[in-house]
Every structure is written in C-alpha cells, then in structure tokens.
Amino acid sequence: MAAAAKSMRPVRVWLYIVAAMVAVMVMVGGATRLTESGLSITEWKPVTGALPPLSNEAWEAEFAKYREIPQYQRVNRGMSLDEFKTIFWWEWSHRLLGRVIGFVFLLPLVFFWWRGYLNRTLAPRLTLLFVLGGFQGAIGWWMVASGLAGRVSVAPYRLAVHLTFAFLLFAALIWIAGSLREHATRSVPRSVRTGAWIVLVIAFVQVFLGAIVAGLDAGLTYNSWPLMDGRFIPPVDGLLFMDPVWRNLFENTMTAQFMHRMTAYLLFAVAAFHAFQARGTEAEKSAKVLFGMVLGQAVLGIWTLLEVVPISLALAHQFGALAVIGHAVANVQRLTSAETRSEPLPAPA
Known part of the structure; x- marks a missing residue:
C-alpha cells in the first residue's frame, strides 16, 4: 500500500500544480473585473483568439468592436487606443491562462494514463474534470456575452x-x-465529519454571494461595520422592494451585501463550533487552522468594505476565499478517508 501510494506522488504534484494555476487564474479574473477589462474582447475565439493583435490595423479593428458596446458608449467614451490596450491585455491574459491550464492538464493526463498510473476509477474522474474545465470556458463566454x-x-x-x-x-x-x-488517520466521530461538510458548503455559498456583491459593486455602498445604513438589520422595504422578491438577491445592492454579511457570521459560527467539536480528535489541528483562516478572511472582508474596496484588498480577500475553500476541502477529504463512527472515542484510562 505504501509503495502504491508513493508511486502516485507525480500525479499528486501535477494536480496540485494545476490547482495552483486555477487559483492564479481566479486572481487574474478578479483583477480583470476590478479594472473593468472583462468586456474588452467582444468575441469568443477559442483557437484563433490565442493570438493578440499583431499590427496597428488589428488593434484598431479590436478597438472598433469595443466602441460598439454599451460599456464604451456610456462609461469609457473618449478612451484612447493605448488605454484600450491596457484593459485588453488583462482580458487576453485571463483567456490565455485558461488555454495554458488546459494543456498543462491534458498532456500529463495522457502521459499518466499511458504509463498506467490511472486506474479505472481515477481515469474517468480526471477526464470528466478536463471536460468540465472546457465547459468553464463556455460559461465564461456566457458571462461576457451578458x-x-x-x-x-x-x-x-x-x-x-x-x-x-x-x-x-x-x-x-x-x-x-x-x-x-x-x-495515517484514526477514527473520527461522525459529527465532526458532518461539521466539516457544513463548513465547506457554507463557504461555497459565501463565494457565490460574494460574487453577486462584486457583480453589483455592492461593496462600494454601506461602507460601515457592524451597522449597515445605521442598522444591524436594514428595513425590509429596502431589502425586498423589487418584484418578484428573488430579484433582490441578484439586483438589489443592499440585499446582496446584507446576505453576504449574514452568511459570513454564520460561517464564522459554524467554523468555531467545528473547531470546538473536533477537540481531542484527529481533526483538531486542521479544524483550528480552518477557523483561523475563516476569522482572518472575515477581518479582511471588513477591512475591504471600510476602505471602499481598493483593488489590493479586494484581491487579497479573493485569495483568502481560495485559501479557505482549499483548506476546507482538504479537511473534509481527510476526514472522509478516515473510518467514521457515530460515537466519540472513549477517553483514555
């Protein structure tokens, strides 16, 4: 068993490298959004789009396409070609990194499969992951098209x-x-594993809500804490004035920021409880580290809000989210690999 596990080290290293590249791409995507660069390329060309404009005429053609969309006409009218190049390079770099990640994933996948590293369970999982990576590119274009x-x-x-x-x-x-x-993991109480899963799920919900806040630029409003517009809980007529009610989550800046705040409090409380319930178990250290990361991310989020979302803090906050999700996943994975049971371990004599 130990020999087999050791032989998989190259595969593990490769997957961690790809994960790091995905994290970098998320950060580049965040910078692209914060610099309002995401709409600078108005076409989706998965193959030919890998090359940037190579002549002044090509640059002028790209700029002309950008001048036709509402962002230029309502926000950036009068932008120079050099200014356009700045936002273009952000979006082009983001897309290029996606293509690079595809190759960094596919080529080793084929190699490891050919060399017999991948069994009948692992090979389909990694193949599906590659397909989903391509699907993410399509989702990106669906987003830009909006x-x-x-x-x-x-x-x-x-x-x-x-x-x-x-x-x-x-x-x-x-x-x-x-x-x-x-x-080398001992048994852990089932409740501890359940708590780890709950932390992970809430963290993903928080990522989704944070993206809504970012998309609405809701962090540029209500820049106080712990009160929001002078109250801990804003009035209902401000939170739910849109019809139908569900639109408030996606289009109401007050509702979006309020939900993000409340979910942050919930995540903090659940992570703290998970660290408490993991005392004396194999998961104690990991759960404490996870709680510390959630606490740090909460402080960073408040700081970002109070400073009215400067790019440096906003990117740090996004990186913090990656760190929390990464550790929460590793925490759950380790506990899932352990033998679980419904009752705690007996106290040592």
Missing part, C-alpha cells in the same frame, strides 16, 4: 456562476490530489 448588449457590465448572477464553478474545479483538484495520499 455585458455586450444593454448593459455596461456582466450580469451578476452569471459572474457568480462563473466564479463558483472555478472554485468547484479548484476544490475537485485538491480533493482528488488529497485522495492519492495515504493518511
């Missing part, structure tokens, strides 16, 4: 789907890589 007509930015719910799916791919890579490591 901002090319009638809007000056992408639809917040499409941004949320795109970002959350990126986090899911990141989590899947961490999970599979962790499953290839032999853990």
Whole structure:
C-alpha cells in the first residue's frame, strides 16, 4: 500500500500544480473585473483568439468592436487606443491562462494514463474534470456575452456562476490530489465529519454571494461595520422592494451585501463550533487552522468594505476565499478517508 501510494506522488504534484494555476487564474479574473477589462474582447475565439493583435490595423479593428458596446458608449467614451490596450491585455491574459491550464492538464493526463498510473476509477474522474474545465470556458463566454448588449457590465448572477464553478474545479483538484495520499488517520466521530461538510458548503455559498456583491459593486455602498445604513438589520422595504422578491438577491445592492454579511457570521459560527467539536480528535489541528483562516478572511472582508474596496484588498480577500475553500476541502477529504463512527472515542484510562 505504501509503495502504491508513493508511486502516485507525480500525479499528486501535477494536480496540485494545476490547482495552483486555477487559483492564479481566479486572481487574474478578479483583477480583470476590478479594472473593468472583462468586456474588452467582444468575441469568443477559442483557437484563433490565442493570438493578440499583431499590427496597428488589428488593434484598431479590436478597438472598433469595443466602441460598439454599451460599456464604451456610456462609461469609457473618449478612451484612447493605448488605454484600450491596457484593459485588453488583462482580458487576453485571463483567456490565455485558461488555454495554458488546459494543456498543462491534458498532456500529463495522457502521459499518466499511458504509463498506467490511472486506474479505472481515477481515469474517468480526471477526464470528466478536463471536460468540465472546457465547459468553464463556455460559461465564461456566457458571462461576457451578458455585458455586450444593454448593459455596461456582466450580469451578476452569471459572474457568480462563473466564479463558483472555478472554485468547484479548484476544490475537485485538491480533493482528488488529497485522495492519492495515504493518511495515517484514526477514527473520527461522525459529527465532526458532518461539521466539516457544513463548513465547506457554507463557504461555497459565501463565494457565490460574494460574487453577486462584486457583480453589483455592492461593496462600494454601506461602507460601515457592524451597522449597515445605521442598522444591524436594514428595513425590509429596502431589502425586498423589487418584484418578484428573488430579484433582490441578484439586483438589489443592499440585499446582496446584507446576505453576504449574514452568511459570513454564520460561517464564522459554524467554523468555531467545528473547531470546538473536533477537540481531542484527529481533526483538531486542521479544524483550528480552518477557523483561523475563516476569522482572518472575515477581518479582511471588513477591512475591504471600510476602505471602499481598493483593488489590493479586494484581491487579497479573493485569495483568502481560495485559501479557505482549499483548506476546507482538504479537511473534509481527510476526514472522509478516515473510518467514521457515530460515537466519540472513549477517553483514555
């Protein structure tokens, strides 16, 4: 068993490298959004789009396409070609990184499959993950397309789907890589494993809500804490004035920020309880680290809000979300690999 686990080390390292690249892409995507660069490329060309404009005429053609969309006409009218190049390079780099990740995943996948590293369970999982990575590119274009007509930015719910799916791919890579490591893990109470799962699920919900806040630029309003517009809980007529009611979550800046705040409190409480219930078990250290990361992310989120979302803090907050999700996934994966039971371990004599 130990020899077999050791032989999988190259596969684990490869998956962790891909996961790191996905994390970098999430950060580049965040910078692309914060610099309002995401709509600078108005066409989806998965193959030919890998090359940037190579002549002044090609640059002028790309700029002309951008001048036709509402973002230029309502927000950036009068932008120079050099200014356009700045936002273009952000979006082009984001798309290029996606293509690079595809190759970094596919080529080793074929090699490891050919060399017999991948069994009948692992090979289909990794193949599916590659397909889902391609699907993420399609989701990205679906998101961008929402901002090319009638809007000056992408639809917040499409941004949320795109970002959350990126986090899911990141989590899947961490999970599979962790499953290839032999853990010397004792039994843990079933309640501890359940608590770890709850923390992870709430963290993903928080990522989705955070993307809604980002898509609405809701962090630029209500820049106080712990009160929001002078109250801990804003009035219902401000939270739910849109009809139908569900629109408030995606289009009401007050509701979006309020939900993000409340979910942060819930995540903090659940992570704290998970750390408490894991005392004396194999999961104690991991649960405490997870709680510390959630606490740090909460402080960073408050700081970002109070400073009215500067790019540096906003990107740090996004990186914090990646760190929390990554550790939460590893925490659950380790506990899932352990033998579980419904009752705690007996106290030592």
